[in-house]
Amino acid sequence: MPVLVGASEGEREFAGTRQLASVVRSLREEFDFPIFLNADHTHSLAKALEAVKAGFDSVVFDLSALPLAENARSTRQAVEELKSINPTVVVEGEIGDIGSGSEIHADGPSPDHTLTSPEEACQFVVETKVDVLAPAVGNSHGMRESMVTGKKRKHLAIERIREIKSATCVPMTLHGGSGTEDEDLKQAIRAGINIVHINTEPEVILPLVGAQDLLAQPD
Numbered sequence: 001m002p003v004l005v006g007a008s009e010g011e012r013e014f015a016g017t018r019q020l021a022s023v024v025r026s027l028r029e030e031f032d033f034p035i036f037l038n039a040d041h042t043h044s045l046a047k048a049l050e051a052v053k054a055g056f057d058s059v060v061f062d063l064s065a066l067p068l069a070e071n072a073r074s075t076r077q078a079v080e081e082l083k084s085i086n087p088t089v090v091v092e093g094e095i096g097d098i099g100s101g102s103e104i105h106a107d108g109p110s111p112d113h114t115l116t117s118p119e120e121a122c123q124f125v126v127e128t129k130v131d132v133l134a135p136a137v138g139n140s141h142g143m144r145e146s147m148v149t150g151k152k153r154k155h156l157a158i159e160r161i162r163e164i165k166s167a168t169c170v171p172m173t174l175h176g177g178s179g180t181e182d183e184d185l186k187q188a189i190r191a192g193i194n195i196v197h198i199n200t201e202p203e204v205i206l207p208l209v210g211a212q213d214l215l216a217q218p219d
């Protein structure tokens with residue numbers, strides 16, 4: 001199976017952008033299956049350029065916190081500059097609010113994440129020429145405490161995914177896939193999602209944050 005290795009801005013800061021690229025290059029020499037390296041959530045052109053120059057194959061250029069027009073303008077500039085360094089680099093753009101942080105969030109009222117509309121998705125893809133789109137379709141980064149125990153699951157706007165896909169016709173990434181109902185994930189993929197990010201499932205992150213006791217709570 002091909003493997004996609006991802007490193008966020010913070011992880012690149014910690015391990016070294018060029019050092020991570022070197023590790024992946026050495027793995028490529030050792031194994032005879034494709035291994036790709038993705039720069040996850042990159043919030044500035046400087047950091048995106050650094051990753052592409054180091055040899056990353058793809059960049060998630062995330063200015064989704066900015067107003068749409070400003071996000072589109074800067075993402076377009078990033079696509080041009082990054083592809084001038086490596087024409088085959090894959091650039092992903094992000095619109096809509098899906099929260100931030102692959103953490104376990106305390107339970108409480110659900111944040112009001114507006115769904116990406118097919119019209120704005122189409123406008124964004126046409127203006128920026130991104131290769132991949134990350135929309136807000138009911139997904140959110142991290143997990144609630146009640147999702148760790150499986151009492152609650154995330155649900156996705158499947159019909160909206162279908163509409164965005166037919167409006168844009170580009171590959172799409174679902175960020176914040178952790179804690180999503182299995183059936184929703186399957187339907188999302190059928191409706192047009194091509195890549196799913198899962199980073200906060202109990203087996204992945206709880207040992208890292210020392211929160212194993214959450215799993216031991218009675219129902």
Ligand SMILES: [Zn+2]
Binds near residue numbers: 041141175176197
């Ligand atoms: Zn993400």
